[in-house]
Amino acid sequence: MDERFMDAAVTAAEEGMTRGDGGPFGAVIVRDGKILSRAWNRVIRDQDPTAHAEVNAIREACRVLGRFHLEACDLYTSCEPCPMCLGAIYWAGLRTVFYAATRDDATETGFSDARIYREISLPPEGRTVRFVKTDSSAATAVMRAWRSDANRQRY
């Protein structure tokens, strides 16, 4: 844990909020002691509900490195990642996540983080968003075709 990087994440949060780009959240991604990407929440500016600080930082770091994997990289974020960002962290293969405020702080600030954490662990049919399972042999056939392709790129 390097305080300079957490300071950079919090400063990004402040900058984004002051610009009116989105909520009070900032993040940086660090590799070998250097900042690879620095981002803040841009949900309002981009009119994009997925434009959270962590997702933006991951996308930018991948652009910088030219690959979709961030092994040996650490994320510093001003607030505990929401489930969407947590999923993105796993897909990106980040090593360590340092966070300051918590999902409860986010809830007090008016965001849905804690609620989404509760929803995600429910079985699909028990959620407030309606989830409907349907059968499609075509869908599983496409997945079988992928699995049987020896040249596929794994990720």
Added chain:
Amino acid sequence: MDERFMDAAVTAAEEGMTRGDGGPFGAVIVRDGKILSRAWNRVIRDQDPTAHAEVNAIREACRVLGRFHLEACDLYTSCEPCPMCLGAIYWAGLRTVFYAATRDDATETGFSDARIYREISLPPEGRTVRFVKTDSSAATAVMRAWRSDANRQRY
């Protein structure tokens, strides 16, 4: 549930896979019986670990509508959304999610969906990715500043 839309999602999955853009996953977003957006996984093409079919479809539908909220819209996806996509679905405020294959089908196909579902419900300190809570009064101060701004745009 309208089979034409699930067919469109599965066809998108097939098209993306055939192009080599990413894994065998496709999605469409529908409003008032019309397709607003159609997308497939582009993790490989974009070198972006967040470029899942559902995230891409949500971002594109928001671009089409010019807003970050997709109320009264439904998502059809060829496979049960991963936790990242599920979070995006909640932030976007989608109404219903129709899905065909499951997280277990995805696991059999070689993807980490089920593992990430397990990880997300663990307390941060119990996960395989290292999560480190740190104190930062500056981080909570930024969040307080947001909360006390009467003109803030809620989302």
